Amino acid sequence: MDDESNQASSWNLMCGHPGMHPASRKTPKHRGQLMRPAFSLCRRSLLAAIPSLALPGIARAQGGWPARTIRFVNPGPAGGSGDVVARIVMERVGALLGQTIIIDNRPGAGTNIGMAQVAQSAPDGYTMGLASIAANAVNQWIYKTLPFDPERDFAAVSLMVLMPNIMVVPSSLPAGNVAEFIAYAKQRRSIDYGSVGAGSSQHLAGVQFALSTGLDMQHVPYTNSGQLNSDLIEGRTTVLFQSVSAVAEMVRAGRMKALAVTGTQRLSAFPDVPTLVEAGVDITSTGWFGVVTPANVPAPILDAMHKATVTAIADPGVQKKLTELGAIPRSSESRDSFAAFMQTETLKYRDIIKASGATAN
Known part of the structure; x- marks a missing residue:
């Protein structure tokens, strides 16, 4: 987790306009300007029209998912390490899925504001979130109350990096x-x-x-x-x-x-x-960063997300960028193994926080 900011910003990794889910009560009133790097519309159309090219080895999930823009919520500020990791990995994931993925920065309250938005989003596969040691392991031990349950309200997809x-x-x-x-x-x-x-x-x-x-x-x-x-x-x-x-x-x-x-x-x-x-x-x-969604997203969609994320992290170009950032690329063998990893981290830091007496309230 990096320094907090009172401004939220979004960046379109490819092109198109984000399909935003209704924000929670703590959503900042202003969003940052949408930035659109050059990306061939013809290529985007080709990827969307020919899933076999956009999704090598990754079958389309039920209902033709993804059929529109996917939002990836980063509960930290633009420019922080989590933001940079998300942009590097999700750019490749979006190419594999043949859809636009936007990074939506929602910082505040030690990642709690952004992750609450993930938890409260519709379980339709169009909202993903940046899991971290803070939101998904530690915050429940240092905050008296949380606006979500770290285990009940999220579905695990995959680890991305160790930091x-x-x-x-x-x-x-x-x-x-x-x-x-x-x-x-x-x-x-x-x-x-x-x-x-x-x-x-x-x-x-x-x-x-x-x-x-x-x-x-x-x-x-x-x-x-x-x-x-x-x-x-x-x-x-x-x-x-x-x-x-x-x-x-x-x-x-x-x-x-x-x-x-x-x-x-x-x-x-x-x-x-x-x-x-x-x-x-x-x-x-x-530290570490991974991918989660709201709970109850259909399993075929979660499986497609997992496979795309693992494939993206194995990409040599992605690995080079992550390594230069000081990260260690590391995906999860399965969704269950990522869930188990987060549970292990939760129990590990429970004892450390208890011994230190650390609190955020």
């Missing part, structure tokens, strides 16, 4: 590795770490790091990722467990130092940066 974070500190900080950072932090009564909000992968990585090292670390939530990064560079924040794409260029420019990555393996973008486990802190903390 490790990168531990960064100000360039001026007298610590060149994780061990030196821990020693530095122990000399102070308390240090703070920023994130883009309670329940975000950045927040959870900080919670795990504090629990594992015994450090007194105070969480400072931000609503703007740019300000979060600026405060770190200027030394007003001590450490971040930030999205790789959000800080990669600043690390390369020497404006901040990368000490470790939070995932299970080193990143190709930063091969010299060790994992936390390699650095002596026995934890992994990885």
